[in-house]
Amino acid sequence: MELHDVWFVLIAVLWIGYFFLEGFDFGVGVLTKLLARDRREKRVLINTIGPVWDGNEVWLLSAGGATFAAFPEWYATLFSGFYLPLLIILVCLIVRGVSFEYRHKRPEDRWQTNWEHAIFWCSLIPAFLWGVAFANIVRGVKIDGEMEYVGNFFDLLNPYSLLGGLVTLTLFTFHGAVFVALKTLGDIRTRARALALKLGLVTAVLALVFLTWTQVDRGDGTSLIAMIIAVVALVAAIGANQLGREGWSFAFSGVTIIAAVAMLFLTLFPNVMPSSLNDAWNLTVTNASSTPYTLKIMTWCAGIATPLVLLYQGWTYWVFRKRIGTQHIADAH
Template sequence: MELHDVWFVLIAVLWTGYFFLEGFDFGVGVLTRVLARDRRERRVLINTIGPVWDGNEVWLLSAGGATFAAFPDWYATLFSGFYLPLLLVLVCLIVRGVAFEYRAKRPEERWQRNWEHAIFWCSLLPAFLWGVAFANIVHGVDIGPDKEYAGGLLDLLTPYTLLGGLTTLVLFTFHGAVFTALKTVGDIRGRARALATALGCAALALAAAFLAWTQADRGDGGSLAAAAVAVVALAGAVGANVRGREGWSFGLSGVTVAAVTAALFLALFPDVMPSTRDPRWSLTVSNAASSPYTLEIMTWCAAIAAPVVVLYQGWTYWVFRKRIGTQHIADSHAVGHTPAGGDTAAKR
């Protein structure tokens, strides 16, 4: 296996980690307006991801940086062609992070309500847009002989790509509902489980349709196997949730997210961005890659740094593993007064 193939796999792993972790993160953000009934319950939901949401985004930075260094032509074509959607994702991630920290800096109801709306919309839009973006990458876009995207913004919005966006949105929200049931106690835990069942059934139908379309369009034996794992794991996650096995349900929903991502990358390989104008102009792992020396240096750096990051993030999840509920939210915190550490540092 050539180093450019290895780095294609590593980038797929980074995106898998990002969607697994940020997926439930986005889902919880959506649930702040869907599941939570009042400000105290919204605070409970925010506290479930408060210690980890920023660490989850490290996987996105790593995936983007690895793509830039290992496949510069892929990075340039992707970020120039998808400039407006990716800019919207970036703005949402910035506003979302600010909202987590600034929501409770002032006690006024209007101030907090506006930041809560920001958390909701800036979780919902990226969850949808990532599905649209990856559906376009796998299906192919209008790339010319100069390796530049020649289409327009509306060309990125097709029935297939919109289905991809809807699939990731509902799947991530289901992932977040299962995580909420796993991390909370009391009434909100029961309602999260009930909502997860409905979301899981919807996600199962959408994912099956999207993966079947992907398989018919570009699939092979590997992507078919990954798609089958995704569908079976999602059905198992819904079943485990119904039986109250929250740990199993969350684990299986995570397997679903990973399998869907794997199916997309397996269907894409050896291309990294297919051209719908002429297959000869497609970007591939070989013609879009950096030099072998660059890839070799990157491999050594990744082998040293990646285990440290994974161990540290795993330790963070272990420290903040306990369940929380409305009884853990002090009255002053519920109305907006916070300690020096900001909204996400509230006492558990």
């Protein structure tokens, strides 16, 4: 296996890690409107991800940085062609982070309500737009012979990509509901499981249609295996949730995300960004990659740094592993 193939796999792993971890972050943000009944319950939901949400975003930075260094042509075409949706995602991530920190700084009801609205919308919009973006990458976009995107924003809003956005939105919200059930106590835990069932059923329908469409259009034997794993894991997650086994349900919902994203990358390879105008203009792991020397240096750096990142992030989750409930929330000043 060549180094550019290795880095395609590593970038896929980074995106899988990001969607696995940030997925339930986004889901919890959406659930602050769908699940929480009052401000105290919203504080419970936010506190479940409070110690980890910013660490989860490290995976996005790593994926973007790795793409820039390993596949500069892919990075350039992607960020220029998808400029507007990626800018919207970036603004949402900034506002969302500020919302977590500023929401409790003042006691006025209007102040806190506005920041809570920001948490909801800045979780929902990226969860939807990431699906739109990756569906377009797999489907192919208008790239010319100079490796430049020649389409417009509305070309990205096609039925396949919009369905992909709905899949990521519902899947992440389901993932978040299962995480809330795993991390909370009392009535909110019970309601999270009930809502997870409804979300899981909607997700199962949308995901089955989207993954089948992807498989028929671009899939092969390996992507079919990944699709089957994703579907079976999602059904298992819904079943475990109904049995009150939140840990298993969260694990299976995570496997669903892992297998679904892996399927997208399997259907993509050896392309990194197909052209819908001419197959000869596809960006591939070969024509979009950096020099072998650059990839070699990156491999050594990744081999040293990645285990350290995994260790400190795993330690963070272990420290903050206990459940919380409304009884743990102090009265507002």
